[in-house]
Amino acid sequence: MKIFAKLAGSVVLAGSMAATAVMAQDDQSITTVVKITGEGWFVRMDEGVKAFDTEHDDVTAVQVGPAQADAAQQARIIEDLVAKGVSAVAVVPMDPSALEGVLRRAQQRGIKVIAHEGDSIVNADADIEAFDNAAFGRRINDGLAECMGGEGKWTSFVGSLGSLTHNIWADAGAESAAANHPGMELVAAKNESFNDANKAYEKAKEILRAHPDIKGFQGSSAIDVIGIGRAVEEAGLVGKVCVFGLGLPKDTGPYLESGAVNRIYFWDPKDAGYVMNVVSKKILDGEEITDGMDLGVPGYNSVKVSQGPGKGIIIQGEAWVDVGKDEYKNYPF
Amino acid sequence: MPHIADRQSVFLALINVIVLVAGALLAGSNFVDSYNLQIMAAQVPELGLLALGVTLAMISGNGGIDLSGIALANLAGITAFLIARQILVPADAPMTFAWTFAALALCVGVIGGLLNGLMIAFAGLTPLIATLGTQLLFTGISVWLTNGSSVSLGYIQPLDDFGNLPVLGVPLCFTLFLLVAGLVGYVLRCTPFGVKLTLLGSNAKAARYGGIPARRMIVTTYTIAGILASIAGIVIASRNASVKWDYGSSYVLIAILIAVLGGVKPEGGYGRVLSVLLAATALQILSSLFNFLGISNFFRDLAWGVLLLALLASARIDLSLWLRPAR
Secondary structure (H helix, E strand, C coil), rough: CHHHHHHHHHHHHHHHHCCCCCCCCCEEEEEEEECCCHHHHHHHHHHHHHHHHCCCCCCCEEEEECCCCCCCHHHHHHHHHHHHCEEEEEECCCCCHHHHHHHHHHHHCCEEEECCCCCHHHHEEEEECCHHHHHHHHHHHHHHHHHHCEEEEEEEECCCCHHHHHHHHHHHHHHHHHHCCEEEEEEECEEECCCHHHHHHHHHHHHHHCCCCCEEEEEECCHHHHHHHHHHHHCCCCCCCCEECCCCCCHHHHHHHCCCCCCCCCCCCCHHHHHHHHHHHHHHHHCCCCCCCCCCCCCCCCCCCEEEECCCEEEEEECCEEECCCCHCCEEE | HHHHCCCCCCHHHHHHHHHHHHHHHHHHHHHHHHHHHHHHHHHHHHHHHHHHHHHHHHHCCCCCCCCHHHHCCCHHHHHHHHHHHHCCCCCCHHHHHHHHHHHHHHHHHHHHHHHHHHHHHCCCCCCCHHHHHHHHHHHHHHEEEEEECCCCCCCHHHHHHHHHHHCCCHHHHHHHHHHHHHHHHHHHHCCHHHHHHHHHHHHHHHHHCCCHHHHHHHHHHHHHHHHHHHHHHHHHHHHHCCCCCCCCCHHHHHHHHHHHHHCCCCCCCCCHHHHHHHHHHHHHHHHCCCCCHCCCHHHHHEEEEEEEEHHHHHHHHCCCCHHHCCC
16 A cells, blocks of 8 residues: 555645646736747747736736757647637747647637747737848848858858748848849858757858858857857857857857857847737737737837738737847847 | 566556546646547557557567657658649548558558668667667658658648547547557467567577577567557648658657556566556646646656656565555
8 A cells, every 4th residue: 555655645745846836817828838948039038928927917928838849749738728728829839830730729719829930820810020031031141241241152050941930031141142242152051950059060160161261151040150150269260250140149149259250130039928928918808900000019119910821910020139249238138 | 477567557557547636636627627638638649659669669679679760750741741642632532632641651651660670680780770770761851852841731631630539539549549559469468479579579599499580570570660650650640730850859768768667678578558558648647737737848857757767666676565465
């Protein structure tokens, strides 16, 4: 019988640990599901979600995400949230098409679905884009082209070939370079970093070996510039190679200081997390979101609303920020 | 031996019940309502099928393991869909399309499994190395076929029904999983093949002198593991309406974890399907419970580790002394 006592004991233990997690009953519950927990970007997003939660007493807003960046685990989390019966799911999809099935079932159960960075999702009530992705890609490439003087070999990085937005930025950058700077030659385009700074570093080292005369890098995942910057620093090419791309001020800071990374482009995930919850609440309350509406979050003061691929809408802000060595300290994340 | 085995199943069944009860108490009645039970049941087959493949490989001994399961599952889904799309239009004959898709996926599974078996039995490679190699090969082919993007199947009703529709309260894919598990269990326990496989796993030398055709057995075993992986691929495709090369990249280790939790001996010669099945459901219920309670997914890994260590420890200690009535 001891075994029963042991098991009962462990249940009590687990119970006491979990009891703190059981939340008070609120009118509405909005759960933000991110690609991976613990990464700088999503830690900052969590700040926005928490801010929304404290400012709205009638809403429980929390953020969850898998421990490993795996579309399968993200889909399972959403399935469990559907079974739990939350009011709305705000998701930053790992791979939009892998979630269509589970999001359709969520909607069938009356749960509102809000996506961020997933404008191809059919089964969502709304998708929020921080900005026009093609314009963002062009913006990064314009900076890169200026630094390179419009000439020389350059390459692009993406988190993975399945990450929709990364590919749009890289493609728009390539188009812009081809159209405006005939002297720029794109080599070994769209290297996958798998959202891992070490892999970006190794890929960048390979490229520096294969193309010793390369002059520019355009990164897409927030850690791409870190890995590339490290490789550039080690190769002693600071100042000779231009590194531009999505990045987080705090993580990229040392490389901006050393000059290994020239300029980073981003949008504030805190605002994105907050605005996802704003939109979720509006949709739950039955409010319509219209063109030019002010969502009360910086960069989303006059949003563009268009029809999405399904029944839902796409909401587009102008929430981009870009900083170099001098300004990055203004953004403490 | 048999009564220890039974105790293991009872132990795992108890864990299932305890986690379910804990879930009902902690997470509210939503946790044990029919919808969540169906959701949980529908989530089990993907990993369960892969774990069964690992189980078979482990039983066969000689350091048997199958690391290529999820890679083969994804490859099966991708190849089958790309070919089926060439010869049929899903919207015209969804049912025919679904069956063609399934048949093609199974073919890929057979080929992939056969390749594993041949590498191990005839090229004499260690299963760990051979299946690591084929894992990379299968992944590589998948990336090459799809350029690394996911391929959306669109809404194909028979497949979607198979992945999600409950019939008599049980999701179809779970029913299939139970049938497959039952079949594997029957083969292991009640057929000459199963008996020989157990003998081969316990003592390869003795088995060879006893006239057991070791190579053929190994090839067959890994081929079955390949078929199980391709069934997992069908389940994945129908549940997600899309296929991608890196789907379930975390499954390799979880499948091994389930097999070991289920009491399969990594050194070979022993494993029971019922225990593996119960281990798979226990992990599923636990992981759903954590999602319900909003507990960090990092903590889940920790809990699984503790569970594994506890079970391994309990297998090493002779429980019969404790369970005997007080003297």
